[in-house]
Every structure is written in structure tokens, then in C-alpha cells.
Amino acid sequence: MLSGFLEESMMKRAARAGLVAINVVNPRDFTTDKHNTTDDRPFGGGPGMIMKCEPLFAAVESVKTPDSRVILMTPSGKTFNQSTARRLADEGKHLIFICGHYEGIDERAREALVDEEISIGDYVLTNGALSAAVVIDAVARLRPGVLGAGEIATEDESFSSGLLEYPQYTRPPEFRGMKVPEILFSGDHGKIAEWRRQQALKRTAERRSDLLPDSDEKDENNA
Numbered sequence: 001m002l003s004g005f006l007e008e009s010m011m012k013r014a015a016r017a018g019l020v021a022i023n024v025v026n027p028r029d030f031t032t033d034k035h036n037t038t039d040d041r042p043f044g045g046g047p048g049m050i051m052k053c054e055p056l057f058a059a060v061e062s063v064k065t066p067d068s069r070v071i072l073m074t075p076s077g078k079t080f081n082q083s084t085a086r087r088l089a090d091e092g093k094h095l096i097f098i099c100g101h102y103e104g105i106d107e108r109a110r111e112a113l114v115d116e117e118i119s120i121g122d123y124v125l126t127n128g129a130l131s132a133a134v135v136i137d138a139v140a141r142l143r144p145g146v147l148g149a150g151e152i153a154t155e156d157e158s159f160s161s162g163l164l165e166y167p168q169y170t171r172p173p174e175f176r177g178m179k180v181p182e183i184l185f186s187g188d189h190g191k192i193a194e195w196r197r198q199q200a201l202k203r204t205a206e207r208r209s210d211l212l213p214d215s216d217e218k219d220e221n222n223a
Contacts, residue, residue, distance in 0.1 A: 001129045011137065014146045017164035022136070023063065027051070028059035047102030056109045060096060068094040070115045073128030073135070074104065077117030080135060082159035084118070086133055088135075097135070100129030137205060166199040 004009070006022050012135060014020045032054070039049040069091070078084070088095065096104065098114065105192055110117075113178040120131040169180040183195045204211050 027055040077119040166196040
């Protein structure tokens with residue numbers, strides 16, 4: 001499931017350049033029975049299946065180093081955001097993602113193996129591989145060199161400054177009667193920067209007012 005995503009676009013280029021290294025580990029390769037069983041029914045009854053301890057421990061321990069940070073993707077984890085992505089990127093640690101399936105993993109694996117639990121939102125997926133891909137992409141693109149000449153663009157992206165990103169435009173200057181704001185043709189970088197700041201404040205207030213602190217900026221935008 002992950003191989004196709006991780007072998008395209010920026011992830012592919014970053015891996016080829018040696019800026020990131022991604023290794024997909026299959027817990028089934030660490031099973032000992034003829035059916036390669038990685039899950040079983042929960043003790044105490046209930047629906048679904050639970051991922052077993054033995055293959056999870058063996059899979060993680062096969063790649064873990066003293067510099068590793070083991071992350072469990074789970075709906076009960078702390079909600080992932082840009083500051084978490086930045087922290088993980090800046091730490092520069094070897095990240096190991098445990099991707100739960102079905103009803104989750106055996107609690108003993110969580111207690112003994114996991115350093116951090118992350119959720120990408122208040123909803124449930126069929127497995128944790130998709131959410132791990134989201135985190136991998138968000139973290140990898142913040143590593144030095146991954147975005148190449150466009151790295152500076154991350155400074156103004158949504159959430160990086162605590163605000164949503166301002167509107168962006170490119171050619172043509174007019175399309176179907178919709179014109180690019182004149183300020184962007186002025187050449188006055190100070191005025192453009194202030195326009196973008198005001199637009200970011202406005203967009204954030206309209207769409208994600210929870211991101212705005214109780215500050216003069218919020219009052220100014222709502223005036």
C-alpha cells in the first residue's frame with residue numbers, strides 16, 4: 001500500500017538523493033506459524049481482531065537503533081499538526097511507525113515499544129498505513145534539501161506561522177473576468193507582505209478562528 005506513494009514525486013526524489021531513507025517492514029515476515037498469523041481474537045470477547053505481540057516486537061526490534069523513535073498511528077493518539085511535523089523533522093531521529101490494523105495492537109506492544117502515539121484526525125481508518133504516509137510526507141518535506149530551491153516556501157505555508165496561508169496567484173493576470181489583485185504587480189515588497197499578512201489573518205478568522213490567539217491581531221481583523 002505504501003510503496004507506490006513513497007516512490008512518487010518528492011519522496012522519490014528525496015530517496016534517490018539520499019536525503020531520506022524509507023524501509024517498509026512487513027510483520028508477516030516475522031511470524032513462526034505456517035499461516036503467517038499476525039492477529040488473533042481479543043481476550044474477554046468482542047468484535048474484530050488484535051495484532052499479536054510476537055511479530056510486532058520482532059519487526060520493530062529488527063530495525064530499531066538507539067537513535068530510533070517508535071510512533072504508533074492510532075485514533076487515540078495526540079492529533080498531528082505542523083508543529084509536530086517540524087519537531088520530528090528537526091529531531092532528525094530514525095522514525096519507526098507501527099501501523100495498526102483491525103481493532104488495534106496488543107497493549108503490551110504499545111507499553112513496551114512505543115515512544116509516541118499520533119492521530120491524524122478524529123476518525124477511524126481501516127489501517128494505520130494511510131495515516132503513517134501522511135506523517136511521513138509532512139515530516140520528510142521539512143528535512144533540509146528535500147524541497148530543493150523551494151524550501152523557503154515552507155516558512156509561509158498554512159500553520160507554519162500559526163495562520164492559514166494567504167491567497168496565491170500566477171499567470172494569466174485575468175481569467176474569465178477574475179483579476180489578480182493589483183497590489184501583487186506593484187513591486188513594493190513591503191506592501192505586498194502586509195497585504196499577504198492581512199489576507200492570512202482574514203482567511204484564518206473566516207475558516208479557522210480557533211487558530212487565532214486572543215490578541216490585537218484578531219481584534220484588528222474583526223474590526
